[in-house]
Structure formats: C-alpha cells, structure tokens
Amino acid sequence: MKIDRDNDILTASLEGRIDSGNSSDVENKIREAIGDSKPASVVLDASALEYISSAGLRVILRLRKDHPSLRVINVSPEVYEVFEMTGFTEMMTVEKAYRQVSIEGCEEIGRGANGTIYRIDKDNVVKVYKNADALDDIQHEREVARLALILGIPTAISYDVVRVGDSYGSVFELLNATSFSKMIANEPDKIDWCVQEYVKMLKLIHSTVVPEGKLPDMKETVVGWAKFMQDYLPEDAAKKLLAMVEAVPHNDHMIHGDYHTKNLELQDDEVLLVDMDTLAVGNPVFELASMFNAYAGFFEIDHEAIKAFQGFDLDTATEFWQKTLRAYLETDDEEVVRSVEDKARIVGYTRLIRRSIRRGGLEDPARKAEIDLWTKELIELLGKYDTLLFDVDLEEKKVKNELDIEAIEENLSTVTAFVDERLEKVGCSMKAQMQIDLAVEEIFINIAKYAYYPDKGRATVRVEVNDEPVQVKITFLDHGKPYDPLAKEDPDVTLSAADRPVGGLGVFMVKQSMDDVKYEYKDGANILTLTKSL
Amino acid sequence: MLDIKKTVNGNELVIVMTGRLDTLTAPQLEEELSASIDSAENLVFDFSELEYISSAGLRVLLSAQKTKNASGSMTVKNVSEEIREIFDVTGFSDILTIE
Numbered sequence: 001m002k003i004d005r006d007n008d009i010l011t012a013s014l015e016g017r018i019d020s021g022n023s024s025d026v027e028n029k030i031r032e033a034i035g036d037s038k039p040a041s042v043v044l045d046a047s048a049l050e051y052i053s054s055a056g057l058r059v060i061l062r063l064r065k066d067h068p069s070l071r072v073i074n075v076s077p078e079v080y081e082v083f084e085m086t087g088f089t090e091m092m093t094v095e096k097a098y099r100q101v102s103i104e105g106c107e108e109i110g111r112g113a114n115g116t117i118y119r120i121d122k123d124n125v126v127k128v129y130k131n132a133d134a135l136d137d138i139q140h141e142r143e144v145a146r147l148a149l150i151l152g153i154p155t156a157i158s159y160d161v162v163r164v165g166d167s168y169g170s171v172f173e174l175l176n177a178t179s180f181s182k183m184i185a186n187e188p189d190k191i192d193w194c195v196q197e198y199v200k201m202l203k204l205i206h207s208t209v210v211p212e213g214k215l216p217d218m219k220e221t222v223v224g225w226a227k228f229m230q231d232y233l234p235e236d237a238a239k240k241l242l243a244m245v246e247a248v249p250h251n252d253h254m255i256h257g258d259y260h261t262k263n264l265e266l267q268d269d270e271v272l273l274v275d276m277d278t279l280a281v282g283n284p285v286f287e288l289a290s291m292f293n294a295y296a297g298f299f300e301i302d303h304e305a306i307k308a309f310q311g312f313d314l315d316t317a318t319e320f321w322q323k324t325l326r327a328y329l330e331t332d333d334e335e336v337v338r339s340v341e342d343k344a345r346i347v348g349y350t351r352l353i354r355r356s357i358r359r360g361g362l363e364d365p366a367r368k369a370e371i372d373l374w375t376k377e378l379i380e381l382l383g384k385y386d387t388l389l390f391d392v393d394l395e396e397k398k399v400k401n402e403l404d405i406e407a408i409e410e411n412l413s414t415v416t417a418f419v420d421e422r423l424e425k426v427g428c429s430m431k432a433q434m435q436i437d438l439a440v441e442e443i444f445i446n447i448a449k450y451a452y453y454p455d456k457g458r459a460t461v462r463v464e465v466n467d468e469p470v471q472v473k474i475t476f477l478d479h480g481k482p483y484d485p486l487a488k489e490d491p492d493v494t495l496s497a498a499d500r501p502v503g504g505l506g507v508f509m510v511k512q513s514m515d516d517v518k519y520e521y522k523d524g525a526n527i528l529t530l531t532k533s534l
Numbered sequence: 535m536l537d538i539k540k541t542v543n544g545n546e547l548v549i550v551m552t553g554r555l556d557t558l559t560a561p562q563l564e565e566e567l568s569a570s571i572d573s574a575e576n577l578v579f580d581f582s583e584l585e586y587i588s589s590a591g592l593r594v595l596l597s598a599q600k601t602k603n604a605s606g607s608m609t610v611k612n613v614s615e616e617i618r619e620i621f622d623v624t625g626f627s628d629i630l631t632i633e
Contacts, residue, residue: 497596
C-alpha cells in the first residue's frame with residue numbers, strides 16, 4: 001500500500017479488494033504509518049479500490065474514530081454504491097472519482113457568473129466552474145435547478161460531475177440547442193420572436209412563488225451594495241440610494257439574477273433556461289438591473305466588448321433590450337418605459353461601480369473613467385427618482401396552476417389534460433400519472449353528477465407540486481351541496497362477481513391510489529384534497 | 535378517445551380497445567356490448583392497446599362478467615402492469631379471468 005505524507009495530510013492509497021481476509025493487515029499498515037504523529041487529516045484514496053466488504057468498512061470506522069476528519073476520495077461508482085447503501089456517505093466525506101473531460105476545441109455556448117458552458121458533443125454540454133473548489137457550487141446549482149423545474153420553469157439539470165483539467169464541471173444533456181445570443185447574431189430577422197419568448201420566460205420566472213427560505217433574498221445583496229457605496233457617493237445621494245433599496249418590500253417571487261440571451265436556449269421547440277446558480281427571490285427591478293448591465297451598462301465606454309460576450313453588436317443589444325422592456329411592461333408609453341429603465345439603471349450602476357472598485361478599478365485610468373461615468377449617471381438618476389418600484393402585470397402563472405371550469409362530465413378531458421400537463425413537467429411516472437388521473441376522474445365526475453344536481457355549477461381544480469419529497473397536491477373546490485365522499489363505507493372487494501354491486505368503487509380507488517385524501521366543508525365550499533408522493 | 539375493434543372467430547368475440555376507457559368513453563363500450571354480447575359464447579378483451587381504465591370502465595367490465603357468468607365465458611388478455619395493479623386493489627383480479 002502506498003502512503004504519502006504531504007504537510008499535515010496523510011494519504012493512504014487503498015488497492016484491490018479489502019475484505020475479512022486482509023482488512024486487519026490494511027488497518028495495521030495505516031496505523032503503522034500514522035505512528036505517533038498526529039496528522040491534521042487522514043485521506044483514503046480509493047482510486048484503485050475495487051471492492052470493500054463490511055470488514056473493510058469497519059476498518060474505516062475505527063480509523064475515523066481516532067481521526068474524525070478522515071475522508072475517502074476518488075471512489076469508483078461501484079464502490080460508492082456500497083458506501084451509499086451502508087449510510088457511510090451521510091456519516092463522513094466520501095468523494096466520487098470524477099471522469100476527465102476535455103474542452104479543447106469545444107464551442108463556448110454560454111457564460112455565467114460562476115462558469116462557462118461548452119458543448120462537448122452533439123447531445124451534451126459541460127459547465128466548467130471558475131472556482132477550483134466548486135463541488136459546493138455544483139451541488140447548489142443542482143438543487144436550485146431542481147427547485148426551479150418543480151416550480152414549473154423549464155431548465156436542464158446536470159446528471160454528472162466531471163473534472164476538466166483542474167476544475168470541476170457539471171454535465172447536462174442539451175440536444176441540438178441554440179442560445180438566443182447565437183440566434184440573434186445569426187438571424188437578425190428573428191429578433192422579435194426572440195424578444196417575445198425571452199419576455200414570456202421572464203414573466204414566468206417573475207410570477208413563480210418560491211417557498212420561504214429556498215432561495216437567497218436579492219434585496220439583502222443589493223442592500224449590501226448600497227452600503228458599500230456610502231463611501232463613494234456624496235452623502236445625500238448615498239443616503240437616498242440606501243433608503244430607496246431598503247424601501248423595496250420583500251418579494252417571494254423568483255428572479256434569475258443573470259438573465260441575458262446566452263442563458264436562454266432553444267432546444268427543438270422548447271425554450272430552456274440555463275445557468276441557474278444566481279437564482280434568488282426579489283423585486284423584478286433587481287432582475288432588470290442585471291439585464292440592463294448585460295445589454296448596456298457594461299459597455300457604456302467600451303462599445304466593442306459586447307461582441308466578444310454576446311456575439312452581436314451594441315445596436316442590436318440596444319434594440320433587443322428596448323423591445324424587451326416594452327414587451328415586459330406591455331406598454332409603448334415612452335415615459336413609463338424610460339422611468340422603469342432608469343430605476344433598473346440605479347441598481348445596475350450601483351452593482352457595476354462596486355464591482356469595479358473591488359477589482360481595483362480606481363487604480364486603472366481606463367476603468368476609473370468608467371467608474372466616474374457610472375457614478376455621474378447614478379447621482380443624476382438619484383436626483384430624479386424617489387422609489388425603485390414600478391407596476392408590471394404578472395398574473396399569468398396563477399391562472400396556470402388553477403383551472404376554473406363548468407362541472408359537467410364533458411369537461412373531464414380538459415381537467416385531465418390540465419393536471420397531466422403539470423405532472424409531465426415534473427417527470428411523473430406512467431403509473432403515478434394513471435393513478436392520479438383515476439383519482440381526478442372520480443372526484444371531478446362526482447362533482448359533475450351530484451354537487452349541483454339538478455342544476456349546474458362550477459368547480460376549481462388546483463395543482464401544486466412540492467419538492468423534498470416530490471409530492472403533488474390536487475385540490476377540488478365546488479360550491480354545491482355539502483357532501484363528504486369519504487364518509488361512504490368501502491366496498492367489499494373480496495365478493496364474487498355475482499354478489500358485487502357494479503358501482504361504488506370510485507372513491508375506494510381514490511383512497512387506495514393516493515397517499516392522503518382529505519375533505520372539508522368550509523365557507524360554503526366542498527374542498528377535497530388529494531396528495532401523492534411521486 | 536377510445537377506439538373499439540370487434541372480431542368474430544366462430545363463437546368467440548374479440549374486442550380490442552385503443553386509448554382510454556373512462557367516464558366519457560365507457561358508454562361507447564357499453565353500447566357495443568349490448569349489441570353483441572349475447573351473440574358470442576366466449577368474450578375476449580384484448581387490453582394491449584388500452585392505456586387507462588377508471589371505475590366507469592370497471593363497471594362495464596363487471597356487468598359483462600355477470601352476464602357471461604350466467605352463460606358463456608369472458609377473458610381479459612395483455613393487461614399492462616399499471617392496469618393490473620388497478621385490478622388488484624379493486625379485487626377485480628379475483629373476479630376476472632386474466633391471461
């Protein structure tokens with residue numbers, strides 16, 4: 001066994017098989033190497049480990065007892081499975097071995113705050129992280145991408161972590177996708193279509209409510225920027241900036257944080273959002289600020305720089321940004337558009353100035369000129385406005401989660417299609433979908449037949465999806481006669497065909513196939529809630 | 535959204551359904567059966583193309599089974615795993631002859 005000592009780290013390379021035949025031998029060798037020295041950490045390198053039995057696992061446990069920071073690294077997928085099954089991965093640090101991926105000669109297709117995305121083959125892309133120790137970033141991005149997907153935002157989720165040189169990368173499937181930047185650069189006549197899809201996605205993001213605590217609050221970040229600016233602005237302007245940011249009310253809707261055309265992909269006919277690591281909650285003005293920077297703010301002095309970044313020139317960027325603002329605000333009123341843009345610029349310049357100063361911009365004449373220009377514009381804008389708030393219509397999403405429909409049997413297909421569309425987005429299995437369809441049919445048909453009889457009325461169907469665990473909740477609401485379908489006794493399913501009545505199975509099937517079914521009568525409405533884990 | 539194909543082989547009637555057998559389509563099957571259930575001694579349902587069945591569909595199957603218990607036979611073949619499970623929880627696995 002090879003044992004290395006580097007500074008205070010002792011690395012033992014495990015090889016071949018470790019089972020009851022040789023486990024004590026392995027343990028003795030490692031303990032011998034450690035001797036009386038007390039290394040700060042003990043690392044077991046499992047690159048050449050092919051198999052480990054429970055006797056081997058016990059050795060690791062015993063070593064860990066004496067060296068609590070013990071880590072196992074470079075674990076093959078097969079051996080990792082053993083660690084995972086036995087619960088070791090939850091108890092201690094067990095790192096998988098990562099395959100090496102080369103990006104030499106690969107096309108850059110996207111660039112975000114934390115990394116750059118390359119296409120490695122026809123179907124796959126890799127996001128290479130800037131931070132050398134990016135495993136936490138990767139984990140974070142995976143979690144937020146999953147959250148976004150569950151909340152109904154079309155995105156790609158990484159399926160593998162790899163090494164790219166000395167950096168980490170995460171691999172996504174992205175078949176035949178083209179970024180919006182590329183489309184705008186190559187097919188200028190598509191700009192209006194791109195604006196339309198770009199705004200549709202933006203509105204979807206901004207109308208998505210995020211459960212509390214799942215994403216960072218952008219307001220806190222921007223308050224931090226405004227505080228930083230206190231030393232770099234005249235006192236009045238500095239105070240006003242901080243007060244304006246602090247006056248933005250808490251907002252629990254999603255913002256992307258880096259929403260520019262390189263981060264939107266067209267895959268077949270579907271528009272996908274990528275680069276999710278900046279996801280946050282907050283007021284849309286914070287989003288518009290970063291968008292303004294991506295199309296204008298960054299390039300106010302160096303007009304050519306945008307070509308290298310986006311692939312199109314500043315005139316195109318300006319046209320795209322101005323059209324986006326109008327489509328997003330649903331107005332052509334120049335005064336309204338201008339005021340919203342100005343509010344975005346206030347936050348945008350604040351970020352740019354802080355960013356440049358922190359990177360030593362004040363010491364570099366060219367960048368100092370940029371900081372001075374941004375500062376002058378910021379001070380002017382602060383003199384013109386007293387609030388960062390503006391009005392935008394974002395009702396779209398709520399309608400999508402809820403269907404209000406006449407409760408008649410003929411509408412069953414519409415209700416089922418509505419529910420299935422939501423389920424498909426979260427990757428529901430065929431079996432679960434069928435069970436949910438069954439329950440939806442029974443409940444809706446019950447309402448259609450009996451709730452308002454002999455009259456007719458309406459029903460509301462609401463579909464909510466939660467993560468951790470992935471769970472779907474479907475609520476039916478009607479204002480018909482109070483009726484608890486769960487009160488009915490279950491049928492005897494052991495009876496022979498001759499003895500069984502032909503009906504009465506519906507609600508029983510619902511109870512059998514859902515995890516939970518609840519009924520309540522509240523404020524003149526029958527409310528039935530179905531819950532099922534996916 | 536339900537397509538029903540009937541084939542007669544001597545005294546056997548084979549019914550192949552494609553699509554969904556639910557509240558909206560069950561009456562279609564009921565109608566087909568009432569027209570032909572007595573003419574064939576052996577009734578065979580082929581479920582290979584059936585995607586979905588709800589309690590409304592089960593009701594029709596149970597009525598047919600009752601009729602065939604009185605005279606003749608009824609068999610259901612090529613049942614998918616998903617539908618099989620519905621038969622299991624509802625006790626239909628014990629009532630129907632499933633091949």
